[in-house]
Amino acid sequence: MYNGDKEIIELFHVQGKKENAFRLLVNRYSEKLYWHIRKIVLNHEDSNDILQNVFLKVWQGLAEFRYEAKLYTWMYRIATNESLNFLDEKKRKVHGYAVEITEMLENTLESDLYFSGDRIQLELQKSVLRLTERQRLIFNMKYFDDMTYEEIAEVLDVAVGTLKATYHNAVKKIEENMRLMDSLTL
């Protein structure tokens, strides 16, 4: 029974055991990575495509992986970069206007077949979309993925102090947005 990341990587280097080790890794992290990606790009199909690409990159890079970072940190970083690249590509298609990409993501959210939240949760997600990309990323990782500041700092390569300030500002901004939306619906 292989439980730890280190054991999985050791198994990956044993001849003939590569696939078994990778299967253990996918089993262990696919769901976590999927939700991380989904919070960034929102759409299920896009998230699935990105996740497959992430695991392909992990497969290609795992032989060279040397425990300078934790395995899951490294995988989260790949997933974050792939998701942000995907959004950048979308932005380029709408000529780089942040407002338009926010609108596009809001539309994705509203028409998402796989969104089961109530009105408040929909408004919360819309408010999160109105944050800057960096604030949104940090807020999602802290609030929804329950990651510690130290873990987020490792993934994003940002100082913990900066993360705390960014998260605090993000929460303030979301609350303001929620108040504004409440007053409009009254």
Place this chain on the structure above:
Amino acid sequence: MENFEDKYEKKNPFTVPEGYFDRLTEEVMERVKAERSPRRITLLNAIKPYLGLTAMFVFAWVMVQLIAPRFMDSDRMLKQETEELLSGTGEAELDVNFNPTGDEILEYLSDEVDDYELLYADLY
């Protein structure tokens, strides 16, 4: 922060198609296997570029064999005739004593040039 979390229930509002996570590992493994298995290379595909190149060389060689001798022969014949003329040998010998009279020239022209050409020459 406590207020915020109390106010907005921390619940994942997103869902996935039924059974998605049950199939996910297998789907990822299939994709990885597909990427790492080398594409099947047929013999024809492997030699296709060389076939094209060979066909091009053969075509060029055939063209050279068909066309070049003609140019080479006509050049050789021209060169031979010029040499013969200059050396005074051969059939196309220049007659240095040829000195036709006016009547002989007129007779030659009436045979070689038609009446319209002569009329045209008179007008200008």
